[in-house]
Amino acid sequence: MSTAAPRYLMPAETAPQDRVWMAFPCEGYSLGDDEKDKDEARSTWAAVAHAIAKFEPVTVVVDPNEVSIARTYLSIDIDIVEAPLNDAWMRDIGPTFVHTEDGSVAAVDWVFNGWGAQDWAQWDKDSRIGEFVSGLSGVPRIASNLVNEGGGIQVDGTGTVLVTETVQLDPGRNPGLTKTDVEAELARTIGAKHVIWLPRGLTRDSERFGTRGHVDIVASIPTPGTVMVHVQRDPSHPDFEVSRLVLEVLRASHDGHGNEWKIVEMPAPATLSDSEGFVDYSYINHLVVNGGVIACSYDDPVDAEAVSILQQVYPGREVVTVDARPLFARGGGIHCITQHQPSRR
Template sequence: MTGLLMPSETAPQDRVWMAFPTAGYSLGETADDAEEARATWSAVAHAVSDFAPVTMVVDPEDVRDARRWLSVGIEVVEAPLNDAWMRDIGPTFVHDEHGAVTAVDWVFNGWGQQDWARWDHDARIAAVVVREAGVVRVGSSMVNEGGGIHVDGLGTVLVTETVQRDPQRNPGWSRSAVEDELARTIGATHVVWLPRGLTRDSERYGTRGHVDIVATFPSPGRVLVHDQRDAAHPDHPVSAEIRTALEEAVDARGLALEQVPLPAPQTLRDDEGWVDWSYVNHLVVNGGVIACAFGDPQDVEAAAVLRDEYPGREVVAVDARPLFARGGGIHCITQQQPAAVAGR
């Protein structure tokens, strides 16, 4: 054990890190696509900035566009980028044994060496963020992304079999090898293995099953779970599998997990096929929750669940459809930096 521990997302935060969309997959193929991407990333940044400072990493080629879209209160750091999914390309912040903030720099290889991905720049972004944040770097030999883990702050972590044990990420790694590395880097004393992620996220342009659109901890002992209620959607059996896995699981304290269903949107398909729209993919920030909205009747119920599960926090919804059309959501484009804790 190293004394490192990843705090819950509900812990106080010093800032939130993001990356501005750059040429390639996230910007899209047309000028209108590019403006939509910039507008959406900026809307999330401005929503977050009402609760915590935001630092945006921007490719040098995109600084003029970023300045056009971002308010003066959002700090800009220049660094070459391939894409804009800061949750995955950035570091994972943890506390050391004294409560100081430290950052885990995972290996990033384009979500398992996807043939459409480029990561020569993105593989270096965690080091840029660590330097700019002025914190100690903890290296890891494991290929991992921030969207592939969710913690309760007490040593429990949710993962999926299809990410950390993906043969294109960590060939030959056993469960115990993954668990040992998660213990060393984020202080995970108990790993809850979920069988897989959502259907579209397992297709060509997905992550192969990130947990952050499937389940998360709003508080210790409670798990918000993506609940696809329509049997016509292929995620209906996925939801059932996840529920079964969680029914059989306990947390790091040995206590059973209480599940809280978070309804999937009623919309089943978009122009590309079955949607993986998920209200689970929200960001918790000081005093607030930045929630996904989809122009869907379930937006109202989902926001009510989030208000109940995060009492005292304001729920602010941002239209996440342009994000999911590009492969992710609000949680995927943000990465929180926790505040230091005196005398942990």
């Protein structure tokens, strides 16, 4: 009898999907303090959900205290399920879905600890959402001891994975783990065969209220062999140097098949700052759905150029934009608040 461990592989985000999972803002940091802020958060999360629902089913996890008000923002086309929440970043608190060898779907349940046990974060409820969503999805749960978030990995669907040194090696997440340790767990859970370590994330995301460097606003892999990179074109913004460094690393690397990357430079918006300082607005942080792409917009002169690039790298998909400024003001974007569940292969 074989005792070999099961093999899993995280598919490309362009693979067919059964649904997208989200969470609805509840009392706390992301919702805001006054009624105007609360309405802005709820309206923006709902706008993303409705944009996705034009392409595929959406299930939103809602804190029991927010169910009645959530239904006033979400149409009857959106499925609502109840579970206690601290926050609403489903990419990070939810499971990462993978394929098994027979093509069925399973869910990797990472350890979530508030983006490295940050002093402003609470995660006693959110740390249970991975298991909760795994159960509702009806697929086997793969428990992992790695502190990780979905926003901290980008894959090509053939075993190539992008990560950042400041996330998986963060002492607040995985003290004492080496790159070899992390790569071994990524191989076991998502089928990583070739891991590329980017040195860091964007500047604002590396500050106090950020994730300490999630890759999903820095680079993505729209198709195997092609990497799309956030490029800040204004030298006055600190991400000018960050994106230069990331490009250097990727140009010196290769994909999991040993081929040089085709690099697509995705420009940063022209907007450089808000009331809090330099922004980390990024078009990289988009969601691919069945037949479409849900993309961030910023009422910015570069929005149209970004849509054109997305249309080129995702041919045949309709690009729909949602104003993501309220999301980034709270610490993330469209990819950050969503988690896709692939279909059986």
